[in-house]
Structures are given as structure tokens and as C-alpha cells.
Amino acid sequence: MKVKSAVLQTIGAQSPYKESMPLLIQELELDPPGHEEILVEIKAAGLCHSDLSVINGSRPRPTPMALGHEAAGIVVKTGEGITDLQVGDHVVCIFVPACGHCPPCQEGRPALCEEGARVNQDGTLLSGERRLHHDQDYIYHHLGVSAFSTFAVTSRHSLVKIDPTIPFEIAALFGCAVMTGVGAVINTAHIKMGNSVAIVGLGGVGLSALIGAVAAGANDIIAVDINPDKLAFAKELGATHVFNSNDSDAVTQIKKVTGGGVEYAFETGGAVPAMQVAYNITRRGGTTLQPDSHIRNIYSRFRR
Ligand SMILES: [Zn+2]
Ligand SMILES: [Zn+2]
Incomplete structure (x- = not known):
């Protein structure tokens, strides 16, 4: 045809x-x-x-x-x-x-x-x-x-x-977006009630990860991006705190409100600066995750 x-x-x-x-x-x-x-x-x-x-x-x-x-x-x-x-x-x-x-x-x-x-x-x-x-x-x-x-x-x-x-x-x-973002939170990181979570990069995958964190019952849900409109939308979707990573003290501020960093930080922007922020706001013993959905369909994990 x-x-x-x-x-x-x-x-x-x-x-x-x-x-x-x-x-x-x-x-x-x-x-x-x-x-x-x-x-x-x-x-x-x-x-x-x-x-x-x-x-x-x-x-x-x-x-x-x-x-x-x-x-x-x-x-x-x-x-x-x-x-x-x-x-x-x-x-x-x-x-x-x-x-x-x-x-x-x-x-x-x-x-x-x-x-x-x-x-x-x-x-x-x-x-x-x-x-x-x-x-x-x-x-x-x-x-x-x-x-x-x-x-x-x-x-x-x-x-x-x-x-x-x-x-x-x-x-x-x-x-794609929902499967990758929610899947990272629910199936890969196994986020449980009360966990502290950060999502760095609020595209389709990041916003889906945020919704997944809300659904999983995460307590602190930190959303990070460089776009103020996306940060406002993240608040509507259930982020407890939002930070603009263009602010030079964003990492310090996030560590302050989370008592030393989050247990799970998801880098969903696909950019090196976002990866650095995600790693730096992961607390000691926490996990930084990067969805890598289309290349090998793995989630790279880094433990601090
Ligand atoms: Zn896709
Ligand atoms: Zn197979």
C-alpha cells in the first residue's frame, strides 16, 4: 500500500x-x-x-x-x-x-x-x-x-x-517519555514512600519522572531546570522545591533544604552540566541515575 x-x-x-x-x-x-x-x-x-x-x-x-x-x-x-x-x-x-x-x-x-x-x-x-x-x-x-x-x-x-x-x-x-521517566523511578530506582528525589532536566522524560516520584510517595521532590516556566509547571505537578541551575548557589541551596542532598538524583537532561548538578546533589550513600533509553536501554547508576 x-x-x-x-x-x-x-x-x-x-x-x-x-x-x-x-x-x-x-x-x-x-x-x-x-x-x-x-x-x-x-x-x-x-x-x-x-x-x-x-x-x-x-x-x-x-x-x-x-x-x-x-x-x-x-x-x-x-x-x-x-x-x-x-x-x-x-x-x-x-x-x-x-x-x-x-x-x-x-x-x-x-x-x-x-x-x-x-x-x-x-x-x-x-x-x-x-x-x-x-x-x-x-x-x-x-x-x-x-x-x-x-x-x-x-x-x-x-x-x-x-x-x-x-x-x-x-x-x-x-x-517513550512516560515509559522512560516513570520507569526510571518505579522500576529501576524502586523509589519508596518517604524517599528524597531530585529530577534534573524537565523535558518529557523529566516531567514524567517527576509524576512517577509523586505517585511513588517520595517526600522531598526537587525539580531542577534552567527554564523558569518549566519550574513553575513542575510545582503544579507536585515538586516540593524547584531550583534554577543557572543560580550559582543552586547546589548549596538544594543540599541545605534536603539536609545534605537527596537519596536519588535523576539526570534527565542529557547534558554534562545537568549530570554534574545531579551528582553533586546526591547525598553520601545515595544514587545518581541517568536514563539512557534509546542507546542501550540501561540506567547508568553512580553511587556516592
Ligand atoms: Zn523517544
Ligand atoms: Zn530479548
């Missing part, structure tokens, strides 16, 4: 992108779903920083690649071997297809799937196949999804069925 997709032609284009135009909207041919694959009509997709990281080359991927991975849509057709999804089901796309057989999958940590990481690096679906092409040339898939497209074929293992009453534009965020 014919689909319309946003395709990255080459990595490393100069910004501003409205002049260099690294993405072309192209009409592509999308093959039918293969074994354990699904055809999804994409209804909403978010622009994640990881899309930008492929465009600017900080996360190199093969090109031409149809970008987009934070998305939600409707099942249009199921390939052979699909027994648990039906046409019309609403689904969220996730950025690591889990094979179910490798050691991390067997340990119950599908986000670390080795096969999923390998095929994401290669720009294919979990099957190793590419289902998009332009004339005779195959197009690579971004993180097994390629959601900046009217339709996508993905592995069954790249989809989670959701309640159809959830609006698509909200559901899409659960495919």
Missing part, C-alpha cells in the same frame, strides 16, 4: 532545519505485515529528542530512515501468528521490541532485550526485515516503528494494547 512518511535522507544536517530540510515527506510503498507483524494506522506521534539525535548524528543510524517512534494508533491488519490483537484495537508503539527469549527478557527486563537493541541499531523490525521502500530502495525503520507515517508495519512485540477511551495524543506519550 502507499503511505506518506517523513524520511531522513542523511545524518548531520546543519541547523536551522527549516533551511537544511533533513526530512523529506515522501510517498513510500509499505509491504503487508509478515509473521507476528501488525499494520497500524498512526493517529498521533510525538517528536522525541531521540529523533533529533538521529538527525544531528549524535546517535548514528543507517539512512534513508523513516523517523518517529513515540506513537499510538489503530490495528488495521494482523499478520500470521497473531492471536491476541484484532483489527480495531488501539495500541501504543514502544521503542524496544522484546524478543522474549534472551537473558534480559527471561529475567523480566524486556527494556534491555539484546535482540531488540541489535535490530534497533540495524534499523529493521524485530524480524530483521524492512517493510518500507521507495522505488527499488529499502527505507530503514526507526526503533522498529517509523511512526512519522500515515501507516506503519511493526512487530507485535513493538505494540501494547490500550483502553480505547484514552485520547491518542496522550497515549502516544506512554510509548
Whole structure:
């Protein structure tokens, strides 16, 4: 079938992108779903920083690649071997297809799937196949999804069925920002009631981590950013204290209000200065965490 997709032609284009135009909207041919694959009509997709990281080359991927991975849509057709999804089901796309057989999958940590990481690096679906092409040339898939497209074929293992009453534009965020931020707090750090937590960097992942800390019952919840509007929003979402890291005494102030630093500091800005702040406000014996969702899907931990 014919689909319309946003395709990255080459990595490393100069910004501003409205002049260099690294993405072309192209009409592509999308093959039918293969074994354990699904055809999804994409209804909403978010622009994640990881899309930008492929465009600017900080996360190199093969090109031409149809970008987009934070998305939600409707099942249009199921390939052979699909027994648990039906046409019309609403689904969220996730950025690591889990094979179910490798050691991390067997340990119950599908986000670390080795096969999923390998095929994401290669720009294919979990099957190793590419289902998009332009004339005779195959197009690579971004993180097994390629959601900046009217339709996508993905592995069954790249989809989670959701309640159809959830609006698509909200559901899409659960495919990346919410999963990464809340997952860091709940599943990786195992934040418990009463813990002291700091979130450094209030993008989609950081704000999701903040919501996760509130849900987990953390006591002190420190939000740090350089943007006053984001700090105000963090207060609305439940941060107990907010600090602008451009203030030269921010670290001192945070240590003061937390009695020596927080037990868990999450660096969600992806920047070296943010990492330094996160480490410096971690108390002795505490843990600094950095979600690294799209490269190897690990959370680096540093203990002070
Ligand atoms: Zn993402
Ligand atoms: Zn696996």
C-alpha cells in the first residue's frame, strides 16, 4: 500500500532545519505485515529528542530512515501468528521490541532485550526485515516503528494494547517519555514512600519522572531546570522545591533544604552540566541515575 512518511535522507544536517530540510515527506510503498507483524494506522506521534539525535548524528543510524517512534494508533491488519490483537484495537508503539527469549527478557527486563537493541541499531523490525521502500530502495525503520507515517508495519512485540477511551495524543506519550521517566523511578530506582528525589532536566522524560516520584510517595521532590516556566509547571505537578541551575548557589541551596542532598538524583537532561548538578546533589550513600533509553536501554547508576 502507499503511505506518506517523513524520511531522513542523511545524518548531520546543519541547523536551522527549516533551511537544511533533513526530512523529506515522501510517498513510500509499505509491504503487508509478515509473521507476528501488525499494520497500524498512526493517529498521533510525538517528536522525541531521540529523533533529533538521529538527525544531528549524535546517535548514528543507517539512512534513508523513516523517523518517529513515540506513537499510538489503530490495528488495521494482523499478520500470521497473531492471536491476541484484532483489527480495531488501539495500541501504543514502544521503542524496544522484546524478543522474549534472551537473558534480559527471561529475567523480566524486556527494556534491555539484546535482540531488540541489535535490530534497533540495524534499523529493521524485530524480524530483521524492512517493510518500507521507495522505488527499488529499502527505507530503514526507526526503533522498529517509523511512526512519522500515515501507516506503519511493526512487530507485535513493538505494540501494547490500550483502553480505547484514552485520547491518542496522550497515549502516544506512554510509548517513550512516560515509559522512560516513570520507569526510571518505579522500576529501576524502586523509589519508596518517604524517599528524597531530585529530577534534573524537565523535558518529557523529566516531567514524567517527576509524576512517577509523586505517585511513588517520595517526600522531598526537587525539580531542577534552567527554564523558569518549566519550574513553575513542575510545582503544579507536585515538586516540593524547584531550583534554577543557572543560580550559582543552586547546589548549596538544594543540599541545605534536603539536609545534605537527596537519596536519588535523576539526570534527565542529557547534558554534562545537568549530570554534574545531579551528582553533586546526591547525598553520601545515595544514587545518581541517568536514563539512557534509546542507546542501550540501561540506567547508568553512580553511587556516592
Ligand atoms: Zn523517544
Ligand atoms: Zn530479548
